[in-house]
Every structure is written in structure tokens, then in C-alpha cells.
Amino acid sequence: MVQAPVKMTIRQEYEERFAGSLAMNGRARAVIPGGITHDGRHLKPFPVSVTRAAGAHKWDVDGHELIDFAVGHGSLILGHNDPEVTAAVRAQLERGTHYGAGHEGEIVWAEQIRAMIPSAEQVKFTASGTESTLLAMRLARAATGRTTIVKFEGHFHGWNDYAVKAEKPPFDRLVNPGVPDAALETVAVLPANDVAAVEARLAEGDVAAVILEPSGASWSMIPLVEGFLAALRELTAKHGVVLIFDEVITGFRWAPGGAQARFGVAPDLTTLAKIVAGGLPGGAVAGRTEVMQVLAFKDEPGWNATKRVRHPGTFNANPLSAAAGTVCLRKCADAAVQERCDALAAGIRAGCNAAIARRGVPGIVYGESSVFHVALGVTCGNFAGGDLRFPEGVDATTLKGGSGALTGPLQVGMLIEGVDLFSGGGMLSVAHTEEDVERTVEGFDRVVGRMEEEGLFERDAEERRANADQKDSGSLEPSQNDDPLAAVRAFRERFGSQIGGVDDFIADKQAHIAQELASEEQRAEAEQRAAIHRVRGSFADVPGGSVEDFIAEKQREKQREWEKERRWETGGA
Numbered sequence: 001m002v003q004a005p006v007k008m009t010i011r012q013e014y015e016e017r018f019a020g021s022l023a024m025n026g027r028a029r030a031v032i033p034g035g036i037t038h039d040g041r042h043l044k045p046f047p048v049s050v051t052r053a054a055g056a057h058k059w060d061v062d063g064h065e066l067i068d069f070a071v072g073h074g075s076l077i078l079g080h081n082d083p084e085v086t087a088a089v090r091a092q093l094e095r096g097t098h099y100g101a102g103h104e105g106e107i108v109w110a111e112q113i114r115a116m117i118p119s120a121e122q123v124k125f126t127a128s129g130t131e132s133t134l135l136a137m138r139l140a141r142a143a144t145g146r147t148t149i150v151k152f153e154g155h156f157h158g159w160n161d162y163a164v165k166a167e168k169p170p171f172d173r174l175v176n177p178g179v180p181d182a183a184l185e186t187v188a189v190l191p192a193n194d195v196a197a198v199e200a201r202l203a204e205g206d207v208a209a210v211i212l213e214p215s216g217a218s219w220s221m222i223p224l225v226e227g228f229l230a231a232l233r234e235l236t237a238k239h240g241v242v243l244i245f246d247e248v249i250t251g252f253r254w255a256p257g258g259a260q261a262r263f264g265v266a267p268d269l270t271t272l273a274k275i276v277a278g279g280l281p282g283g284a285v286a287g288r289t290e291v292m293q294v295l296a297f298k299d300e301p302g303w304n305a306t307k308r309v310r311h312p313g314t315f316n317a318n319p320l321s322a323a324a325g326t327v328c329l330r331k332c333a334d335a336a337v338q339e340r341c342d343a344l345a346a347g348i349r350a351g352c353n354a355a356i357a358r359r360g361v362p363g364i365v366y367g368e369s370s371v372f373h374v375a376l377g378v379t380c381g382n383f384a385g386g387d388l389r390f391p392e393g394v395d396a397t398t399l400k401g402g403s404g405a406l407t408g409p410l411q412v413g414m415l416i417e418g419v420d421l422f423s424g425g426g427m428l429s430v431a432h433t434e435e436d437v438e439r440t441v442e443g444f445d446r447v448v449g450r451m452e453e454e455g456l457f458e459r460d461a462e463e464r465r466a467n468a469d470q471k472d473s474g475s476l477e478p479s480q481n482d483d484p485l486a487a488v489r490a491f492r493e494r495f496g497s498q499i500g501g502v503d504d505f506i507a508d509k510q511a512h513i514a515q516e517l518a519s520e521e522q523r524a525e526a527e528q529r530a531a532i533h534r535v536r537g538s539f540a541d542v543p544g545g546s547v548e549d550f551i552a553e554k555q556r557e558k559q560r561e562w563e564k565e566r567r568w569e570t571g572g573a
């Protein structure tokens, strides 16, 4: 008898076709914690390992050509190896990589930034975005003599001690291992888009700065309502508070002059990185001379020792980054760069939403400017199968969660299709083409179809429902993970009078468990047990013992599986 070919799951196919990456990950894990050098590259079952890149594409160790939507974590708006940037770096290499002294390259670079960013009067260079936000907050504190920094739920400002609070849901969780409470206590977190909350907090009089991503958290993952930036500008001016726009991503991407140019609101300080250094390491803080001058040495008695903000940094404005950054920014000064990228991203958002609508699965693809975010398993009130900027009626926690447990299968599925997403979404460059967009949308459509076939949407919906129930009732505490029987007991208490509900729940769980069990043997066992359970009738009638034990055991197993598969977005880039 001819056997039908066995259809591989997304995961099985990935493991088979990306074996070189798996091997590389094994090697990496031995010497690098977790095998990755940026949290955003965490991927189950393992991340892809790349050997070279050109334009909008890159190639992995197994020889796959991938359309790249990470584009240097957003820094390569011109694509990989832009010929003019590469030539400038090469020329600079010949002239030296570090002078331990000032050089004309840093002046030209600062002049270029000032010419493009509307609120930039002076510029100080750093080595990264994390250093830029750290420096900006310190400048604000020094300039105002106040301590508190106001930030918003889900906004990402790098990994310094003042930036990490409430970056990920749950936003009210105060656990940030390794960060002193004393540092966290100086940061006040507010929900975005709530002008009244900002007004009330600023009125307390202790706030040095308000910092935010002017796109909304994580490059428009949690979008801002129109008018929020203008309201912040007004309130901060009224209360003498420094307004910091973190434009590490939006700078030179949302417009040649960044989000502040696109939205017509000027902050006091702007933090920059990524595109500013043309794809090499580097960052900057730019802003009003009055605030920036706290960095300058002065002849006033006591100023340098007690008032000046110190700022060393071995690689600040290093000649290579200065060369790459200056050439890159000159090219980005032409608004055609951003317009082209915006149009390509809109094509991806609209194309993917059309696929979602056609297949009738829950999901949205949204964003603004030249980025797109995919949130499979999430629905919104204003979804119409086309481009989408602001998903209405979805809370910030859900949006920041992206595709939740579906992120892994989506990213892995897209890699099989020859597409490398970034943080479950992506950013465009001028090197991308319409063909790349088309291939991405077609690949997305197939991946979503496979995920549907594998029952992943159903499972995700069930999980989301269970989480929502948990939140509503407050009876299933997170501690159930430690004591699955407690979860069963709590569930039973809640649904004790609805025996059908309990049975449905158990039957559903068992069906999924059976589906997931790797070996035929285990599947047979699960089915047998499910059969026994069906024969025995309602769960409530079981006198305690085997069925309950079985469910508890399977719930523990399932929990472990979920834990393994769940991938929280870093949100950052």
C-alpha cells in the first residue's frame, strides 16, 4: 500500500532545513549566555545564523536567501552595504579608527544632525541608544535640579537602570532583577494617551523630564492618539519639565527630521542612535543649547566640580561611525527615502491584512511610517482588511504582547518562506523592492494557512480566553503554575454547577494534549485515558484519584510546553 507523504509541521520543517543554524546555536550557547547577543533575537526552537548581507537581503549558514526586515535593528534605512556609506568607512579605515582627539568628522556629523533635526541646537555623541537615553535623563535632572523621570507604559528606551521600568507587561510589575529599587523609585510610569494623568503628575513639582517614543511604544506598537505630543509639549513647558523625544528609531525614519518634524512638535532633548551612525555603533543627544550646556566646561567658580555633567566614553563620535553617519544622513535628508520606505511598509500592512481577512483568522498588521507590527490572535474594531495605523479597542498590554504565543511559529514559518521578521514585525529600507513586498505577503498568507491547519489559532484563542477568565475572576492566581491541582480545584469551584462546562474544558485540554504528544505511544495513552474519562461521566462525580491526577499531570506537562513556546517580545530593537 502506498502511504500518503507525511506533512511536516512548521517547526519540524524549520529544524530540518535550518540545521546549520541549529548547530551554530549549539556552539553559541556554550560560550554566550542563551546563545544570543540581543534579547530581541530570542527565537524558539533556535534563531537563524547569518553569514552575509547585501541590500535588503541576507544569507544564512544553510545558504537560504532571506528578505531582511530587521535591517540592522532599524539602523540600515539605506539597506546593507550602501555603496557610499561603505566607501566612506573604507576611506576612514585607511586614515585611522580612533585618534584619542577631536576631529573634523565629528563636527561635520553634528552639523548634519543640526541641519536635519528641528530642535537640535547642539549635539553630544554617545556609543549607543541606551547611553543616549541615560545621558538625556541625566542632563534633564542636572538642568532642573529635580529627580523624577516620567515614562510611559511599554515605551522602550534601552536597558539602562532608569529605562527598564514598565517596558513589558504587566506594566505594574516592579520586578527588574539587578536594578536597585532606589533607581526604579525615581521613575514614574503613566499610561500613554492620558493627558490628565500627566498633568496631575507634573503638578507634584518633582519631575525633571518626560521621556517617550514619539511614535508610541516600540515604534508605534502602542500608537499615540493625535494631539498627545502637543499636549505633552504644552504641559512640560508649563511646569518647567524637560521633554525628551526618544528618536532612536524614528530619527531620520519618520521623516528626515524625525517624528518631531513629521508631527510638528519640538522637544527639548532628542535621543538618537541607529540610523544616525549609518549602521555602525553610535548615538547622540541633541537639543536646546541651554540644556546641553550643562555638559560644557566653564570658567565659573565651582561649575566644573559641582554643576557640570560628566560625560566621557571611549567610542563617542569615533571616526568610523562619524564617517558612516554623515554620509547616511546626507542621503536621508532627501524625503524621497522615507516616502519610499513608507509606501513599501503600507503595502505589507495592507497585503497581510487582506490575507488575514480572506482566511478569516484573528489577526492584525498595523503601524505607521516605514514599519509594520503583526499581532496574530488579536482583533480590533476598525479592521477592514486594508492598511491600519491605530487598532481601535485593543488595550496596551495586548498590543505590546504582539502575536504572543503565535510569534514563534509565525517567525519560524516566515523564515521557511525566506523572510526574516524582526520582533514579530519589521522595518523597511530603500533597498527593499515591490517584489520583496509581494513575496512577503504571499509567504505570510501561506504561513497563516499552515498555522491554521496546525490548530495554533484555536489553541491561542483558548489560552487568551483562559487568561482573560483568570483576570476577571481573580480565582486562578498565577501560583497555579506551582500547584496545578489548585487550578483544577479553583476551576471546579467556579464551574461546579456547570458540569458540561467542566467536561468541555477537560475534553478540549485532552484533545490538545493528545495532538501535541510527540510519540504514538503517548497519544494512544492519552486517548485511552480520555476514553476512560468519557465513560466515567462527569468530572464532578469522580471520587478523587486517577482522573484528577491525570489532569493535573497533563496540565503540568502542558504548562511546561506553553512556557517553552511562549515568547515575550522585547519590544525593543
Ligand SMILES: Cc1ncc(COP(=O)(O)O)c(C=O)c1O
Pocket: 073, 128, 129, 130, 131, 133, 156, 157, 158, 159, 213, 246, 247, 248, 249, 273, 274, 283, 572, 573
Ligand atoms: C526607542 C529606543 N530607544 C533606545 C534604544 C536603545 O538603543 P541601543 O540598542 O542602541 O542601546 C532602542 C533600541 O532599540 C530603541 O528602540
